[in-house]
Amino acid sequence: MRETRHSSLGVAHDEECDWRKVSAEQPSSQRMILFGNPALGTTFIAANPSSGLDWPVRVLVYQTKDGSANVAHNDFDWIARRHGISNRETEFKMAIEVIESVTSSVRQ
Template sequence: MRFLSLLMLFFLNLSASDMIIKKSECSVDETVMNIKSIVKKKGLSIFATINHDANAKAVGMELQEAKMVMFGNPKLGTKLMQEDITAGLDLPLRILVYKDSYGEVKMAYRDGSWLAEHHIIKAQQRVAKVNNAMDNITKKAGQCKRD
């Protein structure tokens, strides 16, 4: 019986995901531009944009189109890091925008609970704020008007 319980727990953990993936109606570049625009309008700082496919190409390798936008609110991030400095490993926030193997553009980011589970963050209100912001940013960023 104990073995069965452990096996069930193992499979539940495999199916649980701290990663949220959403489809974008836009190209990778349009989605990245939308994210940056939304983030700036919210008064957040954009720290970096990493072009993964260009970096792969620079070393003679191929990769589907993929860019990551790193951004955040230094006041909120600092408060989280004051609770647990190792939260700095997962901050600033980031959204990966990529084209999947079917040619669809997707946006991926970690659920804010990742911070709480891996960094002993006790501020559930802050985690909820992060989740709400990421949800709103990606909803808007993935909408493109087509003629």
Template structure:
């Protein structure tokens, strides 16, 4: 029952987003906000849900610092050891992809996107076995966090 609930949350999050695409393990959702406002909203959601926000990196600001141009691009790094540790116990190599990251960027047409690693992709990439419940929980939570920040 809980598994069905979490999948439903992830599906609803995707349906309420204006557009979603997935490619090479990245799930991206259109945001109705600027890059900065989307990242602010995501951080607020993560903090409200008890997640740890480890860092926020402004790649455009970094590029500017060396005299280069880059459209607005920010990365939010976050996690929760209650989720990450069981995944690492199943396949320790997944630690290279944890903590989780959300990339928020503006494309060439001015559309803002927020993307994250698909937990199913991580499962396949690292050969994770015996952690289906944790993977499904991650899918539901990430979907809710990302769709919440995008709208």
């Protein structure tokens, strides 16, 4: 596990390995990475246990057709609405700042 300033990197899933197993052509190079911040994740899960479906945060790092790198992750406002969490605005704002900090280097 790799610790960063705001989160822990727990798992990096190699999608390419799965593509090879089924002899399918992989559309692009991609990695699914899970990031966890126990203090934040616990707050959301305490507000609604079903939010555990979205914690830790999954980030997809992938290569676009032009060869550049990009990242994708679920929108935190959507996660809040999905799980009916309306009383954790400060924590969701912090989660947004953390994920933007983590993913900003890929977008440069």
